[in-house]
Amino acid sequence: MAEATEKIQFSPEAMELVQKQIAKFPEGKHKSALLSILHIAQAELGGWLSPEVMDYVATILKIEPIEVYEVATFYSQYYTEPVGKYVFEVCHTGPCHLRGSDEIIAYMERKLGIKKGETTPDGMFTIKGVECLAACGSAPMMQCGLHYHEHLTEESVDKLLDDFKKENKISRPFPN
Amino acid sequence: MGGTKILTKDIGTPNLQQIDVYIGKGGYASVQKALKTMSPDAVVDEVKKSGLRGRGGAGFPTGMKWSFIDKTPGKPHYLVCNADESEPGTFKDRYLMAENPHVLIEGMITASYALGANLSYIYVRGELMYVVRILQKAIDEARAKGFLGKNILGSGFDLDLHVTCGAGAYICGEETALIESLEGKRGNPRIKPPFPAIAGLWGMPTVVNNVESIAAVPWIVVNGGEEYAKLGVGKSTGTKLISASGHINKPGVYEIELGVPVEEFIYSDEYCGGIWKNRKLKAVVAGGSSVPILPAHLITKTVAGESRLMTYESLSDGGFATGTMLGSGGFIVYDETACIVQNTWNFARFYHHESCGQCSPCREGTGWMERVLHNIENGHGKQSDIDLLVDVAKKIEGNTICPLGDAAAWPVAAAIRHFRDEFEWHINHPAEATKPGAVYKEAVLA
Numbered sequence: 001m002a003e004a005t006e007k008i009q010f011s012p013e014a015m016e017l018v019q020k021q022i023a024k025f026p027e028g029k030h031k032s033a034l035l036s037i038l039h040i041a042q043a044e045l046g047g048w049l050s051p052e053v054m055d056y057v058a059t060i061l062k063i064e065p066i067e068v069y070e071v072a073t074f075y076s077q078y079y080t081e082p083v084g085k086y087v088f089e090v091c092h093t094g095p096c097h098l099r100g101s102d103e104i105i106a107y108m109e110r111k112l113g114i115k116k117g118e119t120t121p122d123g124m125f126t127i128k129g130v131e132c133l134a135a136c137g138s139a140p141m142m143q144c145g146l147h148y149h150e151h152l153t154e155e156s157v158d159k160l161l162d163d164f165k166k167e168n169k170i171s172r173p174f175p176n
Numbered sequence: 177m178g179g180t181k182i183l184t185k186d187i188g189t190p191n192l193q194q195i196d197v198y199i200g201k202g203g204y205a206s207v208q209k210a211l212k213t214m215s216p217d218a219v220v221d222e223v224k225k226s227g228l229r230g231r232g233g234a235g236f237p238t239g240m241k242w243s244f245i246d247k248t249p250g251k252p253h254y255l256v257c258n259a260d261e262s263e264p265g266t267f268k269d270r271y272l273m274a275e276n277p278h279v280l281i282e283g284m285i286t287a288s289y290a291l292g293a294n295l296s297y298i299y300v301r302g303e304l305m306y307v308v309r310i311l312q313k314a315i316d317e318a319r320a321k322g323f324l325g326k327n328i329l330g331s332g333f334d335l336d337l338h339v340t341c342g343a344g345a346y347i348c349g350e351e352t353a354l355i356e357s358l359e360g361k362r363g364n365p366r367i368k369p370p371f372p373a374i375a376g377l378w379g380m381p382t383v384v385n386n387v388e389s390i391a392a393v394p395w396i397v398v399n400g401g402e403e404y405a406k407l408g409v410g411k412s413t414g415t416k417l418i419s420a421s422g423h424i425n426k427p428g429v430y431e432i433e434l435g436v437p438v439e440e441f442i443y444s445d446e447y448c449g450g451i452w453k454n455r456k457l458k459a460v461v462a463g464g465s466s467v468p469i470l471p472a473h474l475i476t477k478t479v480a481g482e483s484r485l486m487t488y489e490s491l492s493d494g495g496f497a498t499g500t501m502l503g504s505g506g507f508i509v510y511d512e513t514a515c516i517v518q519n520t521w522n523f524a525r526f527y528h529h530e531s532c533g534q535c536s537p538c539r540e541g542t543g544w545m546e547r548v549l550h551n552i553e554n555g556h557g558k559q560s561d562i563d564l565l566v567d568v569a570k571k572i573e574g575n576t577i578c579p580l581g582d583a584a585a586w587p588v589a590a591a592i593r594h595f596r597d598e599f600e601w602h603i604n605h606p607a608e609a610t611k612p613g614a615v616y617k618e619a620v621l622a
């Protein structure tokens with residue numbers, strides 16, 4: 001345990017970003033930065049929030065680990081299990097459903113040979129169904145990392161998959 | 177043509193996100209005017225006169241909300257902008273913040289001055305991280321121009337403004353859950369009272385306002401509340417952003433002067449451009465997923481046969497029996513191929529997923545409704561299920577800490593109220609109803 005914790009550490013650049021989030025809040029109210037820091041931790045420290053990563057975040061904010069676990073398990077953007085390198089968060093709520101999100105999800109499932117909620121065996125792709133992402137006017141849509149991909153069609157999904165396989169286009173969301 | 181545009185008039189100008197371009201369009205004039213020539217109370221008065229009503233869903237008068245804030249000297253006051261935008265069917269705040277971020281920053285500065293807040297936050301849903309970055313850049317630019325920081329424009333007024341983010345939870349749009357989240361906790365709504373105006377962020381007096389409400393403040397301050405009140409109809413003053421989605425030719429965000437007839441909004445080329453694929457209209461959810469769905473004949477005309485208008489009053493004419501609500505302006509259109517049972521199940525799943533779990537009627541009731549609807553949709557429904565759903569919805573309504581319970585109950589109750597025969601068809605003809613692409617043929621269309 002101690003050994004694992006020692007290895008987990010923000011890069012100096014990420015630490016600067018963390019300090020920037022803490023500085024947004026008054027003295028003594030630094031816990032408010034927790035959600036932002038967890039985004040940075042997820043992006044920087046392995047793509048998901050392992051218990052060790054959460055403990056590390058607790059030490060930075062000088063709060064109890066339980067306060068971090070509570071938050072990490074409440075919000076849908078935090079992954080408390082390992083996920084693929086690229087997570088396709090496809091919106092499946094009403095307005096997207098009206099414009100064909102089920103068909104897009106089924107197409108992705110066929111292309112990748114996995115079901116919604118699963119990760120490809122090579123660890124590259126995860127398909128996740130998510131609730132409305134405030135882009136209903138450009139349905140069907142999905143989020144991958146920082147980016148919204150809207151007006152999805154089978155062709156645009158093909159192109160995205162090709163692009164992701166060819167080049168490292170990973171972009172994890174965290175506040176700047 | 178098209179009515180007055182306030183929030184969107186400059187959208188389309190290249191590089192409007194850059195402060196110099198925004199200032200070139202008259203931007204930050206409200207900060208100049210308010211801080212240099214008006215008292216904070218005078219700003220509040222203009223907003224009162226404007227008749228502006230909260231654009232986050234509830235439609236509460238903004239000026240009145242501001243006047244409730246506890247003014248006890250020595251206590252810090254906070255202004256928090258609700259940019260959590262998660263109500264299904266609503267995507268106007270995202271559009272506005274991405275296209276015209278400075279109108280929100282300007283509104284935050286002017287509104288903070290009016291409220292005596294020296295520290296303010298914009299809380300953006302975590303998925304919209306690219307918007308967080310756009311806003312951060314806009315804040316940095318505003319600070320560099322002297323619109324933020326100490327002694328702004330020599331007025332003696334200090335303000336720090338920060339953008340911060342959530343991490344995926346619809347409930348954090350509820351103002352007390354948002355405050356909890358902003359304190360770095362789970363988004364569990366608080367019991368009210370006390371209201372945030374008395375004890376909000378870190379226990380201090382706080383105003384929470386929607387993005388669109390705050391973005392309307394600059395125009396009101398520059399042009400005067402009376403000018404704003406001249407727009408719109410009756411108590412529905414000004415302009416409103418409508419997010420139009422579903423089975424229409426032109427989904428998107430439209431700024432309307434309140435009072436446009438619903439029929440015109442759906443069919444004119446200026447707005448939705450009619451139902452797609454030359455199909456017929458079956459139903460509309462006019463104000464985001466939480467408001468009652470209305471069948472085609474009730475959305476365009478009231479029971480009295482009057483043309484329904486896009487206003488708070490006209491959309492709610494007839495109460496829940498035959499009317500609905502403007503809500504957040506999330507206008508979702510259903511054509512003749514849409515399955516009401518499937519849609520109701522989809523929304524029930526959403527509310528079950530998003531319930532924070534604090535109150536048992538909401539936690540258990542939303543799951544129960546989801547399961548029963550799933551059964552009906554998949555051909556395993558029983559006749560008694562319909563009354564069961566009505567009963568569960570009734571038991572949730574009004575019995576929970578926050579309005580998410582009502583928001584989950586209303587769509588189910590309304591779908592059964594207006595489309596009961598379609599639910600019965602699913603239950604009585606399961607083999608037919610579960611065929612791929614099957615639709616109930618007897619629905620009244622327009």
Ligand SMILES: Cc1cc2nc3c(=O)[nH]c(=O)nc-3n(C[C@H](O)[C@H](O)[C@H](O)COP(=O)(O)O)c2cc1C
Pocket residue numbers: 229230231232233234235236238241258259260261262263346347348349350351352384385386387389390578579580583
């Ligand atoms: C479950 C739930 C979700 C809500 N989501 C939002 C939201 O995403 N954005 C918003 O501005 N208001 C939302 N509200 C309304 C807020 O609680 C609050 O009334 C609003 O932010 C006040 O701002 P306004 O007066 O400017 O409308 C929600 C309310 C509930 C009960």
Ligand code: SF4
Pocket residue numbers: 347364365530531532533534535536538539576577578579580581
């Ligand atoms: S009504 Fe639902 S979401 Fe609101 S506090 Fe109760 S359990 Fe949580």
Ligand code: FES
Pocket residue numbers: 091092093094095096097131132133134135136137139141264265266
């Ligand atoms: S329903 Fe998919 S973005 Fe809103």
